[in-house]
Amino acid sequence: NELEVRLITDSTNEALKSEGFAHNKLVVAEYQSAGRGRRGRQWVSPIASNLYLSLGWKTQLPVQQLGGLSLVVGLAIVNALKQLGVKDVEVKWPNDIRYQGRKLGGILVELSGDMVGGLNVIIGVGLNVHMASVAADSIDQDWINLQELKPDISRQAVLINVIKQLQSHLEQFSSEGFESFQADWRQVDECFNKKVSILQGDDVINGVGAGVDTNGAFLLQTGKGIKPVYAGEVSLRF
Ligand code: BTN
Structure with missing residues (x-):
């Protein structure tokens, strides 16, 4: 397993994509000049003892x-x-x-070029640790x-724990699929039972969060029944 530690990079996701993808290769940086978020947004990435990392993951799924x-x-x-004593952290889908x-x-999960022998997946994680x-x-x-x-x-410790947990969660995801996490998801789902709006282009759909389906699609309870919502280009607002 390769580890690349950078002081400066444009984006750890981009580095993994353009400078040699490998399964289990980890790129960690102190600063990103062009850190990116979902839906073409910027991820502000100053030198601030934060965490910016990307893991290469090849999958047959x-x-x-x-x-x-x-x-x-x-x-x-x-x-x-949680293992480090930080509790009540939630995830806002997705x-x-x-x-x-x-x-x-x-x-930020991205797919990279070569599809021979499986998909090359880039798993990017940014965490505010000491954001200035x-x-x-x-x-x-x-x-x-x-x-x-x-x-304190x-x-x-955050980096090590995140990598360990990523490894074990990815293994379980490969062998048992998302379904095996559905109950765990309910515990961290920030949107569950809350009023949310889904923005899809110019459309806004209002409803209440009703968990996710066995594939991880968001379930929106609307007046007309439950509507599954797929990550793609949507954004979710409270
Ligand atoms: C988001 O919330 O929109 C996703 C942000 C993901 C940021 C991380 S930082 C490390 C990796 N490299 C990037 O350029 N982005 C991800």
């Missing part, structure tokens, strides 16, 4: 079964933090790590640092 992957990664992060409605981190307040102005949503939840948190 068909692409249709990868819908639940970012949820499983979210669960892995919640469990990694990829936001949150604490009391404030963003603690995010997940100087960066606050450039972040367009309410955020929080791990350090505020646990002042060790970034190294």
Whole structure:
């Protein structure tokens, strides 16, 4: 297993994509000049003792079964933090790590080129550990640092735990599918039983979060029944 530690990179996801993807290769950086988030957004990535990492994961699973992957990664992060004494962390479907409605981190899953012998999946994770307040102005949503939840948190311990939990969760995902995480998801699902709006292009659909299906699709309880929502281009608002 390869480990690449960078002081500076454009994006750890991009580094893994363009400079040699490998299964279980981990790229970690201190700073990203072009950190990216979901839906083409920027991920503000100053040098601040935060965590910016990407893991290469080759899988034989068909692409249709990868819908639940970012949820499983979210669960892995919640469990990694729980082991370090940081409790009550939730996941906002499909990829936001949150604490009391404030963003603690995010997940960006991307597929990379070569499909021979399986899919190359890039699992990117950004976690605010000691995000400097100087960066606050450039972040367009309410955020929080791990350090505020646990002042003596060790970034190294967070990194090690996240990697360990990722490995075991990915193994279970490969062999047993998302279904085996459905009950665990309910425990961390920030949207469960809450009023949410789904934004899909210019359309807004209002409803109440009703969990996820066996593939990880979001279930929205609307006046007309339960509507499954797939990650793709949608965004979810409270
Ligand atoms: C989001 O919430 O929109 C996802 C953010 C993902 C950020 C991480 S930081 C490490 C990896 N490299 C990137 O460029 N993005 C991900």
